[in-house]
Amino acid sequence: MARVRIKDIAEQAGVSAATVSRYLNNTPGAMTEDTRARIAEVVERTGYRPLAAARSLRTDRSQLLGVVFADIANPYSSAMLEALSREAEGAGYSLMTAVSGNGPASEAAAVERLLSAGADALVVNTCGGNDEALIEASRKAPVVLLDRDLDGGLARVDRKLDIVTSNNAELVNGLVGELVGCGCKKIVLLTQSGIASSIRRERAASFSDDVAAVGVEGEVVALEDDVQKAAAQIGSLVGGGAGCDGGNVGDKGRDDGERRGELGLMAVNGVVFLQLIEALQAANPGLGEDAERRVRLTTFDEYAWNRMLMGGVTTAAQDVGAIARAVFGQAMARIDGDRGPARRIEVPGRIIRRASTARRPV
């Protein structure tokens, strides 16, 4: 039961291989309804599928899209993978994935592998520090940056590097607004230690502008990976009049001193948010039972636990589906020969207001 080839189909249908090929690629002004039917019958009966390698060799198209994730443990990446899968599926494409683990060398290797494997185009969620490799790659196949820009911000300069990202400036602004709106006098943006992605920089820059504009104190802190160190960082931030608020006895929602809600925290992404929660819990014993209630939490990235932790955390959610659509669409356009200037596509996200920044103290 060897593999069935196009020639076999041709013989059984009483036509030539060329005609079968035309049938498979449904050429516009095609063939007799009769021959079409005959071929269809044979194809159906034999379950024939053209060999990808042969087709690819001839057409110089693999129907393969390479995707490189910086950190697949970040649920944003998972969601994006699923969304991209859906897009690819609809277009008859398959996804080849690679994970860089936030390592530039690993990312460069992944890009090289995917290219060697024949990817028609690359989608790269770059970890930074890899501008050269990516620009080089873009000369062999279209490259669409996902979420994160090059360090040099060269996306617009170089010819073929497109980028799709969220409207981070507006989202940062939205979160700052939420925090200020619920009474925060000081706001801290928490970023990931050791990771200097363009997103971090972009959000940090917007942040500085925004806090200055509304006249509250702002600070950017890179949260340590180590829980104890992170707890110490958080502790010193919450700091000052900690632990002397008195236990809340039985009924809660009382004694809402005006010092409450003064510190606003903003996690730059879901991973940092999780670290933040962990650090808060670790720091809790030293800060008193209700330390959590004296800070206002907000975060980027919408995950299940945002709804439940702290009674609901105000979130800047990115539109994963729309981003995936834009990324895939742009990649396809490039594959189809679009040689226009590099594009920068900003997909609007939205602020989801939850209890953590509610007007009346929690």
Added chain:
Amino acid sequence: MARVRIKDIAEQAGVSAATVSRYLNNTPGAMTEDTRARIAEVVERTGYRPLAAARSLRTDRSQLLGVVFADIANPYSSAMLEALSREAEGAGYSLMTAVSGNGPASEAAAVERLLSAGADALVVNTCGGNDEALIEASRKAPVVLLDRDLDGGLARVDRKLDIVTSNNAELVNGLVGELVGCGCKKIVLLTQSGIASSIRRERAASFSDDVAAVGVEGEVVALEDDVQKAAAQIGSLVGGGAGCDGGNVGDKGRDDGERRGELGLMAVNGVVFLQLIEALQAANPGLGEDAERRVRLTTFDEYAWNRMLMGGVTTAAQDVGAIARAVFGQAMARIDGDRGPARRIEVPGRIIRRASTARRPV
């Protein structure tokens, strides 16, 4: 600057294409050190990479491994993707991924697509209800089941379907032991509503045996997806003497009635555990502040939040790296022509004991 072919390398190195090919595939007893060096120089200088499609057409090997995930939102899948990537990378393979979203039809389609795309073998984390499609696929390419067995448990019957999974029976036994050890008189296994995977069945079966063996009350509950319904389920389980425990004033760790710690909960996977936490929080108001303290939590799958929620949750952790190694190794063996009987590989996981099942009441 067209693509450089093997013929170009041959010309520049002053040899024939055949010799270059031999160089690329480093044939054993090969060639003069001189010619080897000359070819190496040219290959290096031009950055030549053989065209995957042409090579694949000739060798009938794509160096592509297809992977189908049932639920990529499940962090177990992300971790597995990363581990599999590492394995593939080392063997010169690339991963083609697809996501079924726990839909049998979608899974069947994904398998078909990956096969059409030329995958040398398939790794399937099946969602169940798809035995036919998978068996059919296994006749075209090796299929290795990941974690979940066929509904019919046919893995050993059919010729080529291998399966790699954890030692679920032992892990269930371990968790039951932990719960009994900290004083639970009743244990409930929480499963995912609407998903009837083999893992759920397997763990549930072991569970029933185990609770019977140690003589405690056991129950299996499929947790509703809807938070309110789930909360009601949890509420009725915690049930009975709820809410009349008196608020714990200031100091805690007191009034540990002997009714404490009587109910043991075991989440069948990380997703269910998250739903459980959410349900617990939703049910809390009606159950009294410290309802969480009257139940003992355990769960399968080790994630970051297991360390932090409830002060640490006792976990049955699977050895993702070892599983990935076994899966990939088995796939490679099949690709390399191993026609031996189907294998069932059980990779041992381990119990991580945390505060949630500590002897002294939390």
Added chain:
DNA sequence: TTGTACGCGTTATCAG
């Protein structure tokens, strides 16, 4: 040790 010649399965060109 190295070169020659052929074929892998498909699509594109060109006649008819």
Added chain:
DNA sequence: CTGATAACGCGTACAA
């Protein structure tokens, strides 16, 4: 509307 034929780039018997 259809068929014959020539590539696509590479690996591998076979011959030298």
